[in-house]
Structure formats: structure tokens, C-alpha cells
Amino acid sequence: MGGDQFKKRVRDERSELHADAAASxxxxxxDPHVVLSLLEADQVVAAxxxxxxxxxxLSFGVRLAMWTLRIYVIVMFVIVVISVLRxxxxxx
Amino acid sequence: MGASVDKSRNSxxxxxxxxxxxxxxxxxxxxxxxxxxxxDLDRARDRWRVARARWTGRGWxxxxxxxxxxxxxxxxxxxxxxxxxxxxxxxxxxDGARYGIGFFLxxxxxxxxxxFIVQEMTVRLGAVTHRGHAELIFDRFGKFWGMFSTFDxxxxxxxxxxxxxxxxxxxxxxxxxxxxIAVGGALVLVLAVITTxxxxxxxRITLGLAIFNGLFIPAALLAHPxxxxxxxxxxTWTPLPLGDRLQIALLILxxxxxxxxxxxxxxxxxxxxDKGMQPRDISAGRLDTLLGTVLAAVFGIAAILATVxxxxxxxxxxxxxxxxxxxxxxxxxxxxGAALFALGMFEAGIVAAIAISTSSAYAFxxxxxxxxxxxxxxxxxxxxxxxxVGSACAAAVxxxxxxxxxxxIALTVNVIAVLxxxxxxxxxxxxxxxxxxxxxxxxxxxxxxxxxxxTILLVCAGLAFGIATVYPRILGG
Numbered sequence: 001m002g003g004d005q006f007k008k009r010v011r012d013e014r015s016e017l018h019a020d021a022a023a024s025x026x027x028x029x030x031d032p033h034v035v036l037s038l039l040e041a042d043q044v045v046a047a048x049x050x051x052x053x054x055x056x057x058l059s060f061g062v063r064l065a066m067w068t069l070r071i072y073v074i075v076m077f078v079i080v081v082i083s084v085l086r087x088x089x090x091x092x
Numbered sequence: 093m094g095a096s097v098d099k100s101r102n103s104x105x106x107x108x109x110x111x112x113x114x115x116x117x118x119x120x121x122x123x124x125x126x127x128x129x130x131x132d133l134d135r136a137r138d139r140w141r142v143a144r145a146r147w148t149g150r151g152w153x154x155x156x157x158x159x160x161x162x163x164x165x166x167x168x169x170x171x172x173x174x175x176x177x178x179x180x181x182x183x184x185x186x187d188g189a190r191y192g193i194g195f196f197l198x199x200x201x202x203x204x205x206x207x208f209i210v211q212e213m214t215v216r217l218g219a220v221t222h223r224g225h226a227e228l229i230f231d232r233f234g235k236f237w238g239m240f241s242t243f244d245x246x247x248x249x250x251x252x253x254x255x256x257x258x259x260x261x262x263x264x265x266x267x268x269x270x271x272x273i274a275v276g277g278a279l280v281l282v283l284a285v286i287t288t289x290x291x292x293x294x295x296r297i298t299l300g301l302a303i304f305n306g307l308f309i310p311a312a313l314l315a316h317p318x319x320x321x322x323x324x325x326x327x328t329w330t331p332l333p334l335g336d337r338l339q340i341a342l343l344i345l346x347x348x349x350x351x352x353x354x355x356x357x358x359x360x361x362x363x364x365x366d367k368g369m370q371p372r373d374i375s376a377g378r379l380d381t382l383l384g385t386v387l388a389a390v391f392g393i394a395a396i397l398a399t400v401x402x403x404x405x406x407x408x409x410x411x412x413x414x415x416x417x418x419x420x421x422x423x424x425x426x427x428x429g430a431a432l433f434a435l436g437m438f439e440a441g442i443v444a445a446i447a448i449s450t451s452s453a454y455a456f457x458x459x460x461x462x463x464x465x466x467x468x469x470x471x472x473x474x475x476x477x478x479x480x481v482g483s484a485c486a487a488a489v490x491x492x493x494x495x496x497x498x499x500x501i502a503l504t505v506n507v508i509a510v511l512x513x514x515x516x517x518x519x520x521x522x523x524x525x526x527x528x529x530x531x532x533x534x535x536x537x538x539x540x541x542x543x544x545x546x547t548i549l550l551v552c553a554g555l556a557f558g559i560a561t562v563y564p565r566i567l568g569g
Contacts, residue, residue, distance in 0.1 A: 032125045035132055035136040040370055041117075044127075045129045046129070048223070056232045056528070066237060070240060072554070073244070079561050083342070088500065
């Protein structure tokens with residue numbers, strides 16, 4: 001493990017361990033502050049409902065690859081149907 | 093790590109920003125106090141257990157580390173044992189019965205390596221963004237591509253669900269249980285598991301059922317495998333399968349489809365989100381996925397070895413269906429071995445039915461913005477549960493309809509899964525390389541190399557199948 005990664009893990013664990021609720025043997029989850037101290041800010045349902053990741057710009061190459069793969073799937077589905085119909089009718 | 097935003101589409105929303113900051117310390121924390129849901133409370137309870145285990149365990153090199161792993165395992169093991177489903181076990185059985193010990197043993201291991209490479213990416217995506225796969229595709233690529241992706245998923249999921257109920261019916265028919273009772277009983281089990289209203293309980297019950305996938309191991313041992321031949325096959329990938337090239341291409345494709353399928357991507361990412369995993373849990377998520385990979389590979393190879401006696405005794409298994417393998421195996425592995433094999437088929441079907449119907453429900457909720465969590469009670473998330481139960485019921489009913497095209501579905505389900513996989517993988521690679529979303533958790537060069545290699549391999553396998561179908565003589569078939 002690299003030094004930076006190790007420091008990051010220690011930092012992450014310390015952040016969690018320092019949360020009051022984590023140190024408590026029996027946290028009171030009726031207290032919303034306790035609940036919020038255990039969840040990340042973008043993990044709370046209400047926060048997720050209010051936010052969206054926007055669309056990313058797609059380059060020509062990415063669009064071309066998407067269309068190519070889409071056409072590939074459609075053609076292959078047709079071939080599957082032909083293949084299975086042949087098999088079911090014993091046409092090999 | 094601010095995500096770029098197309099305001100024309102998302103004008104009603106704030107831009108989402110992945111963060112590892114605890115909600116209580118964030119600027120928006122105070123505004124969230126009155127908006128907490130039942131789902132948040134259950135998730136916080138799960139997070140507390142993990143935090144507490146880390147607090148008392150002091151890291152990974154102690155028993156406390158094992159406790160943390162126990163708490164965080166689930167999505168990875170479930171997705172792989174769920175994918176060791178009825179059609180997959182049928183494919184493995186056909187590999188063993190038609191071609192014996194040889195090429196397919198190491199090939200199955202290769203497919204699981206591919207599966208691990210792909211599924212590990214979904215762990216990172218889910219833990220960092222806290223969003224499901226369908227939601228991210230809609231957000232980042234728009235409705236047009238999102239609908240395509242969801243259509244592929246829903247079609248594949250429904251066909252696979254039907255195949256699971258065929259497996260359940262066939263597995264229990266070995267014991268003389270009538271189709272209606274077998275399928276109805278399985279439906280009741282699916283319903284019973286989701287009535288818990290808690291992700292954690294659902295996960296543990298399903299994991300408990302999934303471990304019975306190991307029934308294929310005693311069945312394989314009763315077949316007295318030729319271990320030196322197994323070692324030779326694993327080392328040399330020989331003997332190669334001989335015969336009708338189209339049938340071999342179909343079986344290769346079907347075997348890949350037994351391990352790498354679109355529903356697995358959607359399911360594991362959604363389950364990681366529902367479990368409440370965070371970026372600090374990614375290492376444990378990787379171990380969970382690795383454990384699932386190893387278990388499923390061992391059980392899959394056991395299914396191959398269990399049916400090898402049919403190959404050695406020249407039994408023609410070309411047209412065998414689920415329960416016929418068990419019946420044909422009675423003279424070679426005994427009634428107990430065959431019963432274990434049939435029970436394994438039933439288990440494979442029931443666990444996959446639970447996982448796949450849940451995958452459809454997660455995707456529906458993510459696409460339509462309705463509540464989608466097993467931590468939500470029925471009254472808060474009824475559309476989620478309606479899709480979950482409805483998809484399972486529809487598949488179960490179809491299996492009981494006389495003259496339904498079940499053979500068609502059983503033959504095609506794994507093949508369709510493989511053919512639908514390249515676009516799904518392309519979206520996955522784009523998402524997991526998106527530094528606006530993933531930040532430091534984006535793919536490395538090697539992870540991209542492995543991901544692209546898997547995608548190219550799947551496209552090539554599909555093209556080979558297509559060529560063998562349209563021009564059988566090109567492959568000498």
C-alpha cells in the first residue's frame with residue numbers, strides 16, 4: 001500500500017471514529033443529528049432527491065461507439081431469433 | 093469534484109457533488125434534519141454497526157476486521173451466487189455432459205475473472221456516487237440512451253426470471269412436486285423475503301439461501317472426478333470441444349452469459365447504495381466481490397464435474413433440460429447425488445428470482461424517481477414492491493401457461509445476456525472513468541485495459557456466434 005493511500009485510509013477511519021455516534025455503544029437514532037452524523041451528505045435521501053448529476057458532453061467518437069454497439073445488439077438479437085427458430089424446427 | 097450540469101435538462105435540481113463529508117458537518121446538514129426518512133434511519137443503523145466494528149476492531153489485521161467484512165459483505169456474494177442461476181447451472185451441466193473435463197473448466201474460471209473485473213467497478217460507482225446504475229445512465233447520457241439501456245435490462249431480466257421459474261419447476265419435479273405447487277411455493281418465498289422491510293434482513297436471508305448453491309459440490313464428489321484430468325485441463329485448456337461448431341459457439345456464449353450479464357451491473361450497484369456503503373468501504377466491497385467470484389466459480393465447476401459421467405457413458409445430453417440432468421445422473425452418482433443436483437437447481441432458481449426481481453424494481457425506481465429501497469415500508473415505496481412482486485408473478489404465471497415458448501426462453505436467455513452486455517459495459521466504463529463523478533476512485537490504466545479487453549472479448553464472442561449462425565460453413569460446422 002502506498003504512503004498516500006495509507007494516510008487516506010487513516011484519515012477516513014479517523015473521520016468515522018470521531019463521529020459521536022460511532023463512539024457510542026447505543027446511539028439514539030431518534031435524534032436526527034445522530035442519523036446525520038452517520039451518513040455522508042450526499043447519502044441522505046432528501047439530498048439525493050434535490051440534486052442530479054447533469055449530462056456529460058459526449059464526443060463524436062463516444063456517440064459513434066454508442067450507435068455502433070446499439071446496432072450490434074439489434075442485429076445480434078435478430079440472429080439469435082433465427083438461430084433458435086432453426087434449432088426448434090430441427091433445421092440445425 | 094463538481095459534476096458538470098446541463099441546466100436545460102435539470103433546471104429543477106441542484107448539481108450533485110459526490111462528497112465524503114458527513115451530513116452533520118455539511119453546509120446543507122441543518123436543512124436535512126426535518127426531511128429524514130425511514131430509509132435514512134435504517135441506513136444510519138447499518139452505518140453505526142460498521143463504524144462501531146471499526147472502532148472496537150482497530151483495523152483489518154484483527155478479528156474486528158473480519159467483523160467489518162461480515163457487516164459489509166453481501167452485494168458481491170449475492171450477485172455472483174445469484175448469477176449461478178438455473179440457466180447458468182444448465183449451461184455448466186451441458187458443458188460437462190457434452191464435452192467432459194477439458195476446455196470448459198479453465199474457460200469458466202476466465203469468465204469469472206471477467207465477472208470480477210466488471211463487478212468491482214460497480215462497487216466503486218455505488219459507494220462514491222450513492223446512486224444506482226440506471227439513475228447514473230439517465231443523468232449522464234440522457235433519456236434516449238437511458239431508455240435503451242433500461243429496455244435491454246428489463247427484457248433480459250424478464251426472460252431470465254422466466255428461466256428461473258422453469259428451473260424451480262424442473263428442480264422440484266425430480267421430487268414429484270407438481271408445477272403449480274413448486275412455482276407457487278417459490279413465489280411465496282420471494283414475497284416472504286421482501287416483507288421484512290429492511291435491506292439488512294433481506295440480504296442475510298438471501299445470503300443464507302444462496303449458500304445452498306454449494307449443493308453442487310457433494311454432487312460433484314459423488315461423481316468421483318478424475319482429479320489428474322482436472323489438473324491437466326486447467327493447465328492446458330485441453331481437450332478442446334469437437335463437433336458442431338455452431339453448437340459449440342452457442343455453448344461458449346451461453347457459458348459467458350452464465351457469469352457476465354447486465355442485471356448484475358444494475359443489481360450490485362443498487363445493492364451497494366441500498367446497503368449504504370461509502371468510499372471508505374470500497375476495499376471491503378472488493379473482498380466481498382472476490383469472495384462471491386471464488387464461491388460461484390467453485391460451485392459452477394462442481395456442476396460441470398457432476399455431469400461428466402454422462403459424457404463418459406455416451407449419454408446424449410444435447411436436448412436435456414433442467415431436471416433431466418438429475419434423472420440421467422441417478423445411475424452414476426446415486427439417488428442422493430441426483431437429489432442434491434436437483435435441489436441445487438431449485439436453489440439456483442429461487443435466489444436468482446429474488447435478486448433479479450429486486451434488480452428490476454431498483455431500476456424502475458431509479459428511472460422514474462420513486463422510492464427504491466428495501467429499507468422503505470410498503471406504504472412509502474409501493475411502486476417498488478409492485479414491480480418486484482409483479483415481475484416475479486408474471487414470470488411464474490408464464491411458466492404455468494400451456495404451450496408457452498419456454499424452450500425458446502431457456503435456450504436464449506444467457507445468449508441474449510451476453511449480446512446485450514457490450515453497450516452496458518461501455519456505459520459502465522464511461523461512468524467509472526468520469527472524474528467529475530469518481531474523483532480519485534476513477535479507473536486506473538490497468539483497470540481500463542482489463543475492462544476494454546472484456547468488452548472486446550464479448551463483442552468477438554458475439555460476432556463469432558453470429559457468423560457461425562449465418563454462415564455455418566465458414567467455421568467448418
